[in-house]
Amino acid sequence: MSLRLRNINCKLAFCKTIADECQPFLQRFQTSKPMTPYLFEAVEKLLRYLMxxxxxxxxxKCTGPKLLSIDTKKSENLILSKNIDIGFATKRLLGETAITVTERQKLEFIHECRSMLTTMIAKLQEKSPLKQKAVRGLSSLDPCVIQHSPQLAQKRFSFLLEELNHANIINDVLAENAKKEYLHFCNLKKSELQEIFRPCDQFSDEVGLDTIYGSFLIGEANYKHLWEVIKICLVLSHGNATVEGGFSVNKSLLVENMHEKTVIAQRHIHDEIQEAGGIKNIHISKKMLDYVRGARKRYHEYLEMKKQERSEEDKKKAEKRKLDIQVKDLEGKRKKLMMATEEKREAIEVELQELKKKQASLY
Structure with a gap:
């Protein structure tokens, strides 16, 4: 095997090692579930793995946002190139080149691997959601944080309320009441919390956090303010499966240029099918069949309505442009008239001053 080919194999092995670690993160967030509460821990874990x-x-030894302050471009912060963890597969392939590759060439290759890592880490640090206080606050809705670190969860929930309050999304009263109710929720017995979060599986699209929290909090007077805040937070879903599905490893269908009504309708249909337990459990009634038969007619009526709306909008725009021209023309005439009047006034003023001077000289 040629030296160049062996070198390519080593590079591919190293890239695959890094990609294999990043892939679960991408797959996990390639979903329609509300995933933002998991984002803080997941990004920190990925960044720590690479670093x-x-x-x-x-x-x-530092945690969370402090990882962002480590400058990987400074050599004093990095271990020696020969000690870089390039992965087992890369080490094995590099060892197989011992006869044809010198130690210097091996070190150069490992140095290139380090350069790739530091560049990747720097980009993650630059774009990292760990910078956002709200992302750290949203992690307070992560079931693992609530169950295993309740005090940390309460601290982060306070961060979240502060951010929402400062952004005028929630008022002071709602923030105070939600904080009290969250504290009460975190202080539930461990067995109760385990039962609440038992159906929650963050690696599946079966049950999301919206369903978990909703099934426990909806209708509970003691948690009505907390539920209001959680609803706001879970709307900030990091999931983008519909948009990104076409180029993700999940092989979902890419849906382009969808209008808002289409997206809403699609979501309603998806939720109804999920509620029924799958497409095979949907009852096809006569009313549904009649409605489907008339779908094309309603579609053409909708297109005609939109056409009329656009026509009326175009007429309004044309009328507005016409009025704008007329207004601009009249303003120009007014300006010219005022300038002419001002010139005449100044001429009269000069003539008047001269006459007054002559008048004064006669006394």
């Missing part, structure tokens, strides 16, 4: 391969261990 552990090349950053000095004593710098990796």
């Amino acid at each position: 552990n391969r090349c950053v000095k261990p004593d710098l990796m």
